[in-house]
Amino acid sequence: MKPALLTLKRSLKIALLLFIGFGMQGATAAPEPKQAKTAKAAPPPAKPVVGQTKGTLVIIGGGLRGDNAVVWQRIVDLAGGKGAKIAVFGSASINPERSANITIGRLNQYGADAFFVPVAVNYPGNDYRKAADDPAIVQSVRSAxxxxxxxxxxxxxxQALVRNDGSRTAVLDAVWQVYRGGGVVAGSSAGAAIMSTTMFHETKPVLDMLKMGITDGKEIAPGLGFVGDDVFIDQHLLxxxxxxxxxxxxxxxGYQLGLGIDENTAMVVTADREVEVIGYSxxxxxxxxxxxxxxxxxxxxVSNAAISYLDRGDKFNLATRVFTPxxxxxxxxxxxxxxxxxxxxxxxxxxxxxxxxxxxxxxxDNAQQEAIGIAFGNQRDPLPELGFxxxxxxxxxSVGYASAESSAYSVLKLRLDIRPIQLRQPLYRYK
Structure with a gap:
């Protein structure tokens, strides 16, 4: 039996009645504009950095458990195996040294020789701007x-690695040198968010971003761009x-491709732009x-978007867009x-x-040709009558693959259309 299918069957009648109730009484499609419909295609993406690096990325969705040997060992192996020097940045943490030391312990458990890089906004007694250009720290990163x-x-x-004028610090240049030279750059959660040229910054809840939009410098800001200019990255996804x-x-x-990685899971991105999903999800x-x-x-x-689910073990090439189960x-x-x-x-x-x-x-794997999900908030949310x-x-x-070993699926190229719906208020009342 498929995951969640029994729950779906038991709750389907209730859910459908709820949806019908919205459709008849509370949820109607937003009014169509009087003018003829026009369509606006997504703008073309910036050029990728294909061929400019020899290194590999390991992009982790957060919540990486210490016993996830597949991910930890892959990072160490990509850095050269036993004794590999790996520079650990705790810069994202409120307690940089403590967080870095936890990661250092995990990496060393799997054979690395990891060390702390003291460049962080919250590192006590440290001027992070001077540290980010300190020759000794730069050399330690460059040697990893x-x-x-x-x-x-x-x-x-x-903030720690990019100067106020937008230029790279010497330590960030050293990270790029490691990556371009064939090393591995890994990051978890916040460390995954920085991988694309745009990252989420001061975010609102997901539904609020759909309702009220996204502003440069608020909800989004420039990332470090290791994955290239043509792919957007998000984490903690599912x-x-x-x-x-x-x-x-x-x-x-203007991104055409976006990859969102789940927790305790990683995407390994090679120099030839091959993405392999490893880990838990x-x-x-x-x-x-x-x-x-x-x-x-x-x-x-939005209409005619394509959405796919890449399961662990699956591969997808960002350059050729070829999928390998x-x-x-x-x-x-x-x-x-x-x-x-x-x-x-x-x-x-x-x-x-x-x-x-x-x-x-x-x-x-269904005779049905479409499925519907709705999203709405509560009466205290901004624009409570607006849902999607x-x-x-x-x-x-559209193509699906089923595992021969477990109830796991890969799902390719479902069409996704998102449109606003109007919800009658209040959504419910007491009898």
Whole structure:
């Protein structure tokens, strides 16, 4: 039986009645503009940095457990194996040395010779601006074969390593030298957020960002850009229901591809742009190459986005856009003419914990051609009457793979349309 299927079956009638109730009494599509519909394609992305580095990235979604040997060992091996020198930055943490030492202990447990880099805004008795250009610290980083950025607040990393005029400090140049020379750059949570050229900064809840928009310098700010200019990165994705917040940023900044990695999971990105998912869970891939928006509709909306779920062991090449299933799914391509399920797929909390993953998994091996999720807040939220419908549809390009070893699925190229809906207030009342 598929994950969450029994729960889905038990609650389906209630959920459908709730949705029907919204549809008849409280939730209606936002009014269509009187003028003819026009579409606006996502702007083209900036050029990637393909071929400019020899190194590898390990982008971790946060919450990396000490016993996740697959991820820890991969980092050490990529840095050269036993005795590999790895520079650990605690810059994102409120207690940089303590956080760095925890990571150092884990890396050393798996064979590394890791050390603390004392460049951090919150490091007591340390002038981080002087430290970031200190020749001795620069040389220590330059001599390493790997770099690790711990979690916390990604704004602290960029504050410590980027000068006020936007130029790189000498320590950041040393990190780039390690990466370009064939070393590994790893980061967890905040350390993952800095990997793209744009990162989330002072964020609002996901639903509020859909309702009120995203502003440069507030919700988003420049990242360090190790993954290149053409891919947006987000983290803590499935556990915290963050996939929806990626799309408005991607539209605003011109990204066509976005990768969101879940907790206790990592994406290994090689020099030839091959992404491999390792660890506990997986990653969502969002492709806005053919996405459109309705400019006459004031609230956030998008149509014809493509969304995929890459499970652990799966690979995807960012340059060629070729997908390779994990070994346990090599012969597990699903037959669309012989689906296992026939029940309608619906959730009234698409932004909930793992909700999008459960919905996609239950749709791909189903006789149904589409699934619906909705998102709305409470009466104390900004614009409480505004909600969103997320419609997932199978197309001729949609493909699913099932594992031969577990109830795990890879889901490729579902169509995603998001449109605003109006919710009648109050959503409920006491009898």
């Amino acid at each position: 074969a790997g770099v690790f950025f711990v979690g916390g607040d990604q704004g602290r990393i960029t 556990v915290r229901g963050r996939f929806a917040r990626m799309i408005p940023v991607m539209l605003k900044k 997986g990653a969502l891939l969002i492709d806005l190459s053919n996405a459109m928006t309705e400019p006459g509709m004031q609230a956030f909306n 994990a070994p346990d799914k090599t012969h597990g391509r699903l037959d669309p003419d012989n689906p296992e399920l026939r029940e309608a797929v619906f959730t009234n909390d698409i932004l909930g914990r793992n909700a999008v993953l459960h919905l996609m998994g239950n749709l791909i 419908e997320f419609r997932f549809s199978k197309t001729l390009n």
